Every structure is written in C-alpha cells, then in structure tokens.
C-alpha cells in the first residue's frame with residue numbers, strides 16, 4: 182500500500198509541525214531500576230487535546246480539498262479521537278460531527294462539545310457506529326475519518342515514534358498500546374525505518390486480546406466489547422490497514438491486567454508527578470511488571486494519553 186510508508190510519516194510531520202506539540206521524552210531512575218532497563222517515555226498525555234490522536238486527526242484533515250472542507254468531517258470515537266477531530270476541525274475552520282457511545286467518560290464528551298463539535302450519542306452494545314457514520318457521511322456530504330483504520334491517521338500517529346527516536350536515539354524495544362492499531366501501525370512504520378534493530382511490541386488489555394489473537398492467527402479476529410478500565414482500547418477488532426502493517430512489522434503483542442494498569446497510574450502520579458489515563462499506561466505496565474524481558478535494554482514507551490476524570494482517577498487509585 183503506497184500510502185503506508187515511512188515517507189508519508191515524514192510528510193505528516195511537516196503538516197503538524199508548529200500545530201501539534203513536540204511532547205517531551207521523560208526518564209525516571211526509579212522506573213529504570215524497576216525494569217532493570219533504560220526507559221524513555223514519550224509523553225503524549227501532554228499532547229494537544231490530551232492524547233496522540235491529535236497527530237492523526239490533524240494530518241488527515243489537513244489533506245482535505247476545499248470541497249471536503251466546506252462539508253466538514255464526521256467520525257465515531259469513544260473519546261480521544263473525537264476531541265482530536267473536533268479540535269483539528271475548529272483549527273482548520275470546518276464543521277465536525279462526532280458519534281460517541283452513551284457511556285463515554287463525561288470529561289471526554291464535554292471536551293468534544295467544548296471544541297465546537299456536534300455530538301451524536303449511540304448505544305455501543307446495540308448499534309453499529311460505523312453504519313451511523315457512513316449514513317451521516319452520505320446524507321451531509323461529510324468526509325468520514327475513522328479513529329484508526331485510515332492511512333492518514335496511521336501516518337500521523339507515526340510521528341510520535343519518529344520524534345521519540347530522534348530524541349532518545351536507537352532503541353532495542355518499543356512498547357506501544359493497542360486499541361484499533363493506529364498508534365501501533367504508525368509506530369511500527371517509523372521504528373522500522375529509523376531504528377531497524379528495534380523489537381516492536383504491542384500491549385493490550387488482558388480482557389480484550391483480539392490484536393494478539395490476530396497477529397498469532399494471521400487474520401483479524403473480532404471479539405465482544407472487552408470489559409476493561411482501558412476505555413481507549415475497548416475496541417472489538419483492529420483495522421485492515423493497521424493489520425497489514427502490524428503483521429509485517431510487529432514482533433509480538435502482549436497483555437496486561439487492569440490491576441497492573443492501576444499500579445502504573447499510581448506510579449506515574451507518585452513518582453513522575455503526572456496523570457496518565459488507564460489506556461495510556463498499557464506500554465509502561467508491561468515494562469514495570471516484567472511482562473516483556475527488558476534487562477539492560479534501551480526501551481521506548483508510548484504514553485498515549487492523559488484524559489481521565491479526576492473523580493474516576495481517584496476511585497481507581499484509592
């Protein structure tokens with residue numbers, strides 16, 4: 182697929198330059214001691230709209246024609262992609278309509294509306310959000326930008342790992358959280374080009390290991406909506422474009438438990454003084470709980486986002 186190449190990530194980096202934040206790469210002696218490795222945390226919890234999703238959304242919308250811009254964008258998302266599309270659309274002066282599940286975190290719904298988007302609520306257990314999205318695209322002439330299964334989204338997400346390797350240098354292992362596989366596919370394209378010896382490992386919640394099953398079985402596996410605190414990874418299957426890259430470039434996919442995610446949220450708050458949402462902890466949880474052998478290695482870890490209601494954060498870490 183011509184659009185799924187490292188050169189497209191370089192073009193995406195030029196499009197988002199000066200608009201997306203170049204987020205910091207942080208280190209922690211305590212974390213290094215726990216993992217017996219050198220860990221480099223790419224902190225996308227400090228990205229605009231609170232997650233890496235801004236990269237893919239802004240990249241995709243920047244490529245719209247004048248006609249597409251006039252009609253605007255529609256998408257479906259359980260949260261962070263919604264905010265990212267809403268913010269990107271407002272920055273680029275276009276309308277956005279966001280299809281969100283009825284049980285999405287209130288902070289995420291409020292933030293999405295705050296960016297000026299129209300929010301349409303659906304029942305995640307009964308209705309097909311993709312069908313609703315397609316219908317709206319048809320009725321209103323809007324362009325549908327899905328949260329992960331799209332080359333422009335994948336390549337935008339890949340810019341985070343590009344920056345991580347530019348700042349941290351060559352890596353032995355890269356740990357990336359997996360929902361629909363946008364961040365993982367983009368990261369895999371970037372790391373394969375910039376740090377070819379790096380082992381690329383996806384991390385997903387134990388309750389929903391569809392990506393692991395897909396990689397090991399050689400075809401996209403569909404599961405029921407997984408029951409996990411990692412709301413950004415409550416996805417029933419990875420995307421087709423994503424799988425094409427993942428099956429070629431990703432070495433393994435591992436899982437962590439919700440309890441390990443909570444312990445990692447506490448670690449980030451207590452030791453590194455930062456709020457990371459449950460899904461954002463997937464990669465770090467695998468490192469801090471020795472799910473992957475890392476001893477003596479240089480390890481890149483994507484911290485994907487920081488959007489969690491304070492009340493929910495307090496309940497989880499209590």
Ligand SMILES: *Cc1c(COP(=O)(O)O)cnc(C)c1O
Pocket residue numbers: 232234261262328329358359360361362363364365413414458460461485486487
């Ligand atoms: C969307 C999201 C993920 C999962 O990303 P995919 O590209 O769907 O795999 C992980 N963490 C956070 C914070 C997210 O918003």
